[in-house]
Amino acid sequence: MQSIGTFRPRAASLSLITAGVLWGTGGLAGAVLSERAGLSSTTVAVYRLLLGGAFALLFLGGTGRLRALPRTAEAVRRLLAAGTLLAVFQACYFGAVALTSVGVATMVTIGSVPVFVALASTVLDRRAPGLSTAVSVGCAVSGLVLLSWPSGDAGVAGAASGVGGLLGGLACALASGASFATLTLVTRSPVEGLDSLRTTAFGCLVGGVLLAPVAAWSAGRFSELGLPLQFDVVAVALYLGLVPTALAYAAYFHGLGGARPVVAALSALLEPLTAAVLATVLLGENLGVVGWCGAVLLSTAVAGGYLRPDR
Numbered sequence: 001m002q003s004i005g006t007f008r009p010r011a012a013s014l015s016l017i018t019a020g021v022l023w024g025t026g027g028l029a030g031a032v033l034s035e036r037a038g039l040s041s042t043t044v045a046v047y048r049l050l051l052g053g054a055f056a057l058l059f060l061g062g063t064g065r066l067r068a069l070p071r072t073a074e075a076v077r078r079l080l081a082a083g084t085l086l087a088v089f090q091a092c093y094f095g096a097v098a099l100t101s102v103g104v105a106t107m108v109t110i111g112s113v114p115v116f117v118a119l120a121s122t123v124l125d126r127r128a129p130g131l132s133t134a135v136s137v138g139c140a141v142s143g144l145v146l147l148s149w150p151s152g153d154a155g156v157a158g159a160a161s162g163v164g165g166l167l168g169g170l171a172c173a174l175a176s177g178a179s180f181a182t183l184t185l186v187t188r189s190p191v192e193g194l195d196s197l198r199t200t201a202f203g204c205l206v207g208g209v210l211l212a213p214v215a216a217w218s219a220g221r222f223s224e225l226g227l228p229l230q231f232d233v234v235a236v237a238l239y240l241g242l243v244p245t246a247l248a249y250a251a252y253f254h255g256l257g258g259a260r261p262v263v264a265a266l267s268a269l270l271e272p273l274t275a276a277v278l279a280t281v282l283l284g285e286n287l288g289v290v291g292w293c294g295a296v297l298l299s300t301a302v303a304g305g306y307l308r309p310d311r
Contacts, residue, residue, distance in 0.1 A: 012258030016267035019252035020302075024274020026244030028282070033236045037228050041097060042215040044240075045090040046208050047227065051241025053204030056197055056250060068193065070202075075194040078187065082199055083206020085183040090207070091214050092176035099169030106272055108170060111144045112177030114265040117184055121261055124185075132304065133262050139301035140269050146294025147276055184265055188256045196253035200246060266302050273298050 030044045039047075060066040070076065096105035114137045187199060215225055227237060256264050273295055280286070 012255040013263075015251040015255030016259060016264050017270065017302075019248045019255065020267040020270025021274050022244045022248035022251070023268070023271035024244075024278065026240060026248070027271070027275040028278055029236055029240040029244060033233065033240060036230070036236065037233045039225075039227070040215065040219060041094045042091065042211065042218050043225050045094060046211050046215045046225065047237055048240050048245050049086060049090070049204045049208030049211060051237060052245025052249065053201050053206075053208060055242045055246040056201035056204065059246075060197060060201055065197070070191075070193045070198060072191075072193060075191050078191050078194060079199065079202040080206060081186050082183060082203030083210060085179045085186065086203055086207030087210035087214075089176050089179040089183065090211055092172045092179060096169045096173035096176060099165045099172060105169065105173050105176075107144055108173035109176045109180075110268055110272055111141045112174055113181050113184070113268050114140060114262055116178050116181035117261045117265040120181065120185055133260075136266060136301045136304045137262065139297055139304070140266055143294045143296070143298030143301055144269060144272060146290050147272060147298055180268065181265060184256065184261050187253055188261055188264070190257060196250050196257075199253045200250040204245065204249065269298055269302055 026048070030041070030048065033039065033047070034041060034044050057066070070079065093105060093109050096109065118133060118137055212225070219225060227233065252264070252267070255267070276291065276295060
């Protein structure tokens with residue numbers, strides 16, 4: 001396994017950008033699966049994690065790397081932490097969606113990740129973030145607000161009828177963002193016998209198992225979690241598990257080895273950007289002038305994090 005010192009920055013950047021773009025296709029795939037299979041968003045998240053973990057596990061087995069399972073206490077703790085944080089991230093996010101809207105939940109969750117990472121890095125490293133990091137994070141959050149403005153405005157208006165629900169939704173979204181930020185910080189350092197693919201495989205499986213009771217509780221019973229055996233439904237479910245989950249998380253964990261945590265967190269902002277572009281191209285949604293301005297600002301912020309790193 002490559003160490004932080006020997007991992008090439010360009011390879012790390014490419015891995016993180018790939019992860020962000022692949023995550024962006026997950027929203028559309030998850031929405032299609034939810035609609036065609038009649039599943040709740042939480043149940044879709046369970047299938048996403050379990051299938052993603054299964055695909056990563058199959059790849060480990062196919063390459064003969066499944067024989068060397070992580071057995072050290074540190075590796076086991078890392079996998080349990082990753083799985084728990086993935087489950088909390090998904091559960092809190094969909095809780096925020098239920099209490100507010102998709103636009104508000106996504107904006108607060110994804111937008112808070114680089115902020116949380118920057119604040120935590122300041123405390124852990126005992127050093128204030130550099131100017132380029134502060135500017136990149138500020139521009140990224142501003143761009144995300146503008147990008148989400150068409151849907152976010154409606155979401156806030158709908159949630160405003162219940163102040164308690166709105167505050168609860170915002171709290172869930174912030175908890176979701178904090179969980180992903182913690183995941184980024186926890187998995188950034190290498191552990192002996194544990195690489196990005198093993199972290200993805202076992203982390204997703206643990207997260208899916210932990211999230212399944214939540215999905216069953218929200219649905220009323222486990223029988224409601226069944227996946228209809230139809231070709232289109234199965235195909236979308238397999239895509240959701242393979243591309244925006246197994247491949248995306250493996251790329252993200254791989255890229256963490258050669259990038260600063262804040263830069264890695266900024267790559268997560270490519271998810272809503274990719275989703276917005278896909279919705280415009282494939283679904284004919286109108287992003288609007290404000291939305292496109294946000295997309296440009298968001299792209300500039302992410303690029304700035306890679307092109308002008310702090311020394």
